[in-house]
Amino acid sequence: MSDPRPTPVPGSLERERIPHHVAIVMDGNGRWAQRRGLARTEGHGAGEVALVDVTYGALSLGVTALTVYAFSTENWRRPIDEVRYLMNFNKGLLERRQNELHEQGVRITFSGRKSWRVPKSVMKRMDEAKELTKHNTTMTLNIAFNYGGRAEIVDAVQQLVRDQVPANKIDEKTIRTRLYHPELPDPDLVIRTSGEFRISNFLLWEMAYSELVFTEVLWPDFRREDLFEAIEEYQRRERRFGGVDT
Numbered sequence: 001m002s003d004p005r006p007t008p009v010p011g012s013l014e015r016e017r018i019p020h021h022v023a024i025v026m027d028g029n030g031r032w033a034q035r036r037g038l039a040r041t042e043g044h045g046a047g048e049v050a051l052v053d054v055t056y057g058a059l060s061l062g063v064t065a066l067t068v069y070a071f072s073t074e075n076w077r078r079p080i081d082e083v084r085y086l087m088n089f090n091k092g093l094l095e096r097r098q099n100e101l102h103e104q105g106v107r108i109t110f111s112g113r114k115s116w117r118v119p120k121s122v123m124k125r126m127d128e129a130k131e132l133t134k135h136n137t138t139m140t141l142n143i144a145f146n147y148g149g150r151a152e153i154v155d156a157v158q159q160l161v162r163d164q165v166p167a168n169k170i171d172e173k174t175i176r177t178r179l180y181h182p183e184l185p186d187p188d189l190v191i192r193t194s195g196e197f198r199i200s201n202f203l204l205w206e207m208a209y210s211e212l213v214f215t216e217v218l219w220p221d222f223r224r225e226d227l228f229e230a231i232e233e234y235q236r237r238e239r240r241f242g243g244v245d246t
């Protein structure tokens with residue numbers, strides 16, 4: 001299947017300064033549904049179109065990695081029915097979309113705690129999507145699932161200990177190589193939808209110098225035009241990485 005809604009990239013975007021890695025906190029599904037008198041879970045379902053559209057938008061720009069926050073280590077605190085819905089929904093999303101993404105040259109990867117609490121059938125689907133798309137190079141769609149930024153750092157430290165790395169050899173590089181996806185560059189741009197101004201345990205290590213863009217748009221309403229707008233905002237920013245302009 002090809003892009004169902006081919007959309008020209010606005011000329012106002014500087015093609016030489018497209019972020020390599022964009023990360024998104026896909027938030028506001030519950031409120032989107034509630035405003036329509038629907039169950040919260042309907043909002044999660046409606047988020048699928050947004051995710052696919054934004055993926056095509058990122059592909060059209062030449063973004064090399066897109067990380068999306070789909071389920072946090074704290075989301076287990078939600079009512080059991082909603083958790084169950086989200087597990088099945090993410091499994092179904094892979095079933096429905098993995099071939100299409102594969103045809104587009106998308107490599108599907110996951111960040112998050114493996115096995116811990118995630119049903120086996122969901123894990124299996126994740127492994128299949130990863131395996132099917134592992135040689136693709138156009139773009140990486142990294143799905144943060146059962147992901148927590150603190151858990152990722154804890155897991156990296158545990159791995160360092162298992163690897164018997166001596167204390168004086170531990171530095172940022174040795175920690176980085178034990179994160180879930182050390183091959184991905186740090187996100188240049190992190191977007192959060194739904195008007196919340198917080199990080200909620202997303203990519204704590206990786207977003208040390210990311211540009212943050214917040215939008216009021218609720219995730220199910222978010223489309224590639226909103227991604228383009230966020231990137232325009234990103235291009236107006238001046239990244240200094242702690243240095244000074246010369």
Ligand code: IPE
Binds near residue numbers: 071
């Ligand atoms: C984001 O939408 C999706 C997940 C956290 C899985 P929410 O479900 O958090 O929606 P709001 O924030 O309650 O509106």
Ligand code: IPE
Binds near residue numbers: 025069075196
């Ligand atoms: C962050 O959103 C997690 C995901 C989008 C998957 P939440 O809705 O869980 O975050 P809080 O509770 O508002 O901080």
Ligand code: MG
Binds near residue numbers: 027029
């Ligand atoms: Mg939320």
